[in-house]
Amino acid sequence: MNTAVSAASLxxxxxxVIPKAEWMSFEEDVEAILELxxxxxxxxxxxxxxxxxxxxxxxxxxxxxxxxxxxAVDVDADVIVLAGVHFMAETAKLLNPTKTVLIPDTEAxxxxxxxxxxxxxxxxxxxxxxxxxxxxxxxxxxxxxxxDICCTSGNAKQVVEALGVPRVLMxxxxxxxxxxAKETNVExxxxxxxxxxxxxxxxxxxxxxxxNHPGVTVLxxxxxxxxxxxxxxxxxxxxVMSDYVGEKKxxxxxxxxxxxxxxxxxxxxxxxxxxRPCNLCPHMKRITxxxxxxxxxxxxxxxxxxxxxxxxxxxxxERMLAV
Ligand code: 13P
Ligand code: SF4
Numbered sequence: 001m002n003t004a005v006s007a008a009s010l011x012x013x014x015x016x017v018i019p020k021a022e023w024m025s026f027e028e029d030v031e032a033i034l035e036l037x038x039x040x041x042x043x044x045x046x047x048x049x050x051x052x053x054x055x056x057x058x059x060x061x062x063x064x065x066x067x068x069x070x071x072a073v074d075v076d077a078d079v080i081v082l083a084g085v086h087f088m089a090e091t092a093k094l095l096n097p098t099k100t101v102l103i104p105d106t107e108a109x110x111x112x113x114x115x116x117x118x119x120x121x122x123x124x125x126x127x128x129x130x131x132x133x134x135x136x137x138x139x140x141x142x143x144x145x146x147x148d149i150c151c152t153s154g155n156a157k158q159v160v161e162a163l164g165v166p167r168v169l170m171x172x173x174x175x176x177x178x179x180x181a182k183e184t185n186v187e188x189x190x191x192x193x194x195x196x197x198x199x200x201x202x203x204x205x206x207x208x209x210x211x212n213h214p215g216v217t218v219l220x221x222x223x224x225x226x227x228x229x230x231x232x233x234x235x236x237x238x239x240v241m242s243d244y245v246g247e248k249k250x251x252x253x254x255x256x257x258x259x260x261x262x263x264x265x266x267x268x269x270x271x272x273x274x275x276r277p278c279n280l281c282p283h284m285k286r287i288t289x290x291x292x293x294x295x296x297x298x299x300x301x302x303x304x305x306x307x308x309x310x311x312x313x314x315x316x317x318e319r320m321l322a323v
Contacts, residue, residue, distance in 0.1 A: 003169045003292035006031065006034075007027040007028075007030035007031045008027065009097075011023050012101075013056045013267060014052045014053065014056045014057065014099055014267060016266060016267060016270060017047070017226055017263040018052055018053060019054050023053070026057065029289035029290055029293050030053070030057050030058055032293050033058045033289065033292055033293050034296075035171055035305065036227065036293065036297065037058075037060075037296070037311050038295035040079050040296055041059040041077050041078040042077055042078065042079035042081060043061060043075055043079070043080055043081070043217030044058055044059045044061075044081045044083055044292065045059070045060070045061045045062075045068050045075075045080060045081070045082050045083065045086070045088075045092060046059035046061070046062045046074065046083040046084065047062075047064070047065070047083065047084035047088060047284065048063065048064055048238040048239070048258075048260075048261055049258040049260050049261060050062075050084065050260060050264075050284065050287060051263070051285075051288075052263045052264055053289055054083050054287065054288075054292065055083075056220070056264065056267055057289070058289065059083060059293065060288050061075070062205060062264075062322065063239055064152065064153070064154055064237045064238040064239035064240075065091075065137050065138070065153070065154070065237070066155055066239065067094065067136065067154075067239055068084065068088055068091070068092070068154040068243075069086075069091050069152070069317060069320075070321060071208055071269040072092040072096055072166055073096075073321070074292045075092075075096060075099070075124075077099065078099060078100060079099065079102065079283065079296070079299075080099055080102070081102045081103075081104065081292055082101060082102070082303075083104070083292060084108070084168065084284065084287065084310065085108045085109060085113075085283045085284060086103055086106065086108055086109055086110070086113070087113045087137060087139060087140065087141075087287045088137075089101055089102075089103040089303045090141045090313075091141075091164070091256060091305055091309075091317060092227050092248045092265070092303075093139060093303045093304075093305050094141060094144075094305060094313050094314045095314070095317065097310065098213075100297070100299070101303040102295045102299065102303065102304070103303055104286075104287050104288070104291035104292050104294065104295040104296070104300075104301070105286040105291055105301075107283075107286055108283045108284065108286040110138050110195075110283055110286055111194065111195055111196040111197075112138040112172050112173050112193045112194070112195055113138050113140055113143075113172075114175040115140075115172045115192070115193030116191055116193055117144070118146040118197070120134075120191075121143060121147065121171065122146065122313070123131060124171070124189075128167075128169055128189060131165075131167070131168060131189065132148040132149070132163055132165060132168050132169065133146070133147040133149075133168075134148065134149055134150070134151050134156075134159055134160060134168050134170045135150050135171055135172075135209040135316065136150070136151060136152070136170070136171065136172060136173050136176060137150050137151070137152050137317070138173065138195075139171070139172060141306075141309050141310065142306075142313070143172075144313035145308075145309045145310075145311075145312035145316065146312075147171075147316045148163075148319070149319040149323075150245075150314050150316045150317050150319070150320040151170070151220075151318055151320055152239065152287065152320075153176060153221065153223065154236075154239055155320065156170070156176060156180045156222070157180050157183050158323055159320060159323050160180060160184055160186050160188065162188075162275055162323045164188060167188075167189065168187070168189070169172075169187055169188075169189045170188050170189070171190070171191040171193070171260075172191040172192075173190075173191075173193050173194065173195065174190045174191060174193060174196075175189070175198070175199070175222070175223055175224060175225050175226060175229075176223055176224070177189075177190035179222040179226055179229050179235060179271070180222070181225075182226070190293035195223040195282075196222075197223075197280070197281045197310065198223035198257065199224075199225060201220070201224050201256045203225075203227040203228055203230070205228070205256075206231035206232060206256070207291075208306060209275065209277065210255055213252055213254070213275050215251065215252055216250075216253065216254055216275055217233050217248075217250035217255075218231070218232040218234075218253075218254050218255075218256065219232060219233065219236065219240075219241045219244060219245075219253060219255050219256065220234075220235045220256040221235070221236075221237070221238065221241070221256060224237045224256055224288065228256065232256065232262075234272075234303075238257060238261055241257065241261070241265070242257050242261075242264075245265050245272060246256055246268065246269070249272060251268065251269065251271075251273060252272070252273045252275060253271070253272055253274060253275070254272075254274070254275040254277065255274070257271075257278065257279075257280035258278060258279065258280065258281045259276070259279065259280050260284070262276050262278060272286065
């Protein structure tokens with residue numbers, strides 16, 4: 001999408017959220033990345049939490065975890081660079097086994113993915129025989145492989161209900177599981193993983209926001225604690241939040257999620273006032289223009305998934321995509 005434009009002309013897109021002087025420090029890397037994408041027939045998939053110079057400057061496909069997984073299936077390129085965290089790159093590799101998938105920093109992890117192992121899933125299956133395991137995509141390929149089906153924050157309720165059973169295990173995000181449980185009659189057994197970014201929001205934060213910014217619309221990610229979601233006007237994935245702002249155009253809005261999200265959405269909505277208490281995801285912030293450029297120059301770091309793990313993990317992801 002950005003291959004026919006120059007870095008200087010791209011500045012118009014982001015001028016509301018990036019000062020000119022800062023953009024000028026990005027221009028050399030943006031130009032280099034645009035050229036490398038052409039040379040290597042590469043595409044960049046960027047999550048909504050990537051900084052605006054990546055999201056609006058060099059990405060070809062952007063979105064929430066579900067959109068990135070869906071769009072990864074149709075990618076027509078030799079190389080995919082995943083501007084996001086490791087589990088997203090693994091999902092892209094699962095769905096594109098013959099393509100080269102690169103993650104610019106292998107340390108870009110996730111507190112949810114780190115909270116559970118395949119051995120934990122085996123223990124859960126022993127404790128709850130016959131109960132299907134629904135695994136949030138924020139997990140390693142090995143944990144996905146040990147599961148029946150995946151879900152994202154954008155489709156968790158549909159996946160729970162699509163199984164047609166009275167009880168499910170939903171791992172590893174306790175808050176996502178408890179938030180979904182409020183919306184369905186299916187009994188949900190949760191694990192104790194938390195997102196280190198979203199768990200920091202409190203219900204008191206929301207009450208203060210409403211007091212300090214009368215009329216503000218509060219949108220919360222379902223990885224937030226249930227009492228935060230209860231105080232919000234709407235809970236939804238990053239794509240749901242972005243779509244809500246586009247459709248309803250609230251005069252004032254706060255997105256209780258990662259900090260770059262507001263910048264990326266604000267680019268498209270100059271009339272909306274964004275109130276910005278937010279939390280940074282240290283993992284997402286490991287991805288920079290410079291390491292995206294290096295990834296393409298040096299072909300690093302290639303994501304490899306063990307062949308046996310890949311077959312079972314792909315099945316769980318594809319089952320989700322079919323819902
Ligand atoms: P979504 O983009 O699917 O809402 O996920 C948010 C998230 O925390 C990803 O790490
Ligand atoms: Fe993981 Fe939370 Fe960061 Fe998303 S925001 S990558 S869930 S730690």
